[in-house]
Amino acid sequence: MKKKYAKLGEFTTLELMAVCGARAIKNGEVVFIGTGLPMIAAMLAKRTHAPNAKIVYEAGFIDSNAIDIALSIADSRLGYRASGAIGLIETLGLMLQGGHVDVGFVGAAQIDEYGNINTTYIGPFEKPNVRLPGSGGGNDIVSSAKRIVIIMTHEKRKMVKKLDYMTSPGFINGPGAREKAGLRGGGPSLVVTNLCQMDFDQLTKRIRLAAVHPGVSVEQVLENSGFDLIVPKEVPTTELPTYEELKLLREIDPLGIYIPRTKA
Numbered sequence: 001m002k003k004k005y006a007k008l009g010e011f012t013t014l015e016l017m018a019v020c021g022a023r024a025i026k027n028g029e030v031v032f033i034g035t036g037l038p039m040i041a042a043m044l045a046k047r048t049h050a051p052n053a054k055i056v057y058e059a060g061f062i063d064s065n066a067i068d069i070a071l072s073i074a075d076s077r078l079g080y081r082a083s084g085a086i087g088l089i090e091t092l093g094l095m096l097q098g099g100h101v102d103v104g105f106v107g108a109a110q111i112d113e114y115g116n117i118n119t120t121y122i123g124p125f126e127k128p129n130v131r132l133p134g135s136g137g138g139n140d141i142v143s144s145a146k147r148i149v150i151i152m153t154h155e156k157r158k159m160v161k162k163l164d165y166m167t168s169p170g171f172i173n174g175p176g177a178r179e180k181a182g183l184r185g186g187g188p189s190l191v192v193t194n195l196c197q198m199d200f201d202q203l204t205k206r207i208r209l210a211a212v213h214p215g216v217s218v219e220q221v222l223e224n225s226g227f228d229l230i231v232p233k234e235v236p237t238t239e240l241p242t243y244e245e246l247k248l249l250r251e252i253d254p255l256g257i258y259i260p261r262t263k264a
Helices: 014-024 038-047 087-098 138-144 177-181 218-223 243-252
Strands: 031-032 052-056 061-064 102-107 147-151 189-192 196-200 209-210
Touching: 014 038, 014 189, 014 243, 031 038, 031 087, 031 218, 038 052, 038 102, 038 147, 038 243, 052 087, 061 102, 102 138, 209 218
Parallel strands: 031 052, 031 102, 102 147, 147 189
Antiparallel strands: 052 061, 189 196, 196 209
């Protein structure tokens, strides 16, 4: 059946970001996620093109088939039809650090051109302007998963040349740096923002513009980036969400807990 795509104005930016996250998941993959948009994205993927994806939550729910939105990674609703409910140590240690996670989803307060992430503090170490939650399982995910998808808002204060603190290592300072540091995972592969999608140049490991969202220009992306973003000669536009994807998204989050029902 031919896909029917929505038009601009019929979906929100958050819905588009969730769809981009879902499309990054392949059928049969082990997916390590938290709450928020990554949860919505993973649930959407399982209901569309990746029914055999296995969702793992940090608190220990393995291969979750939850049908209701959870409010935390320890929400008992995530245990619905799960293959297992183990502990935090086993999840991070045996599964994640053991190399059994195909793709991990994380957020970022700051990101630099090599995909290094800060979720610890903003400002000087001695007296930070903002104290953030810190790593949690973020460093474990970014260090050990085979590839990483980062979902965040796109602002110059967040896309920075130099992090205030490195919480989770991307490609550190270029080719070979992850291997030299002994990191098992493959590093970041995709960054989804409210303006665009970005990937990483295979030779330099620097972040690169992969697609701009509908209605967004390359200039807008550059204006909101604090580092020199690699821009290919031809930059495609993100594929619009289908009506089926939007219908499922709204069924997954009917109360608008993570995706409010307002246009963005």
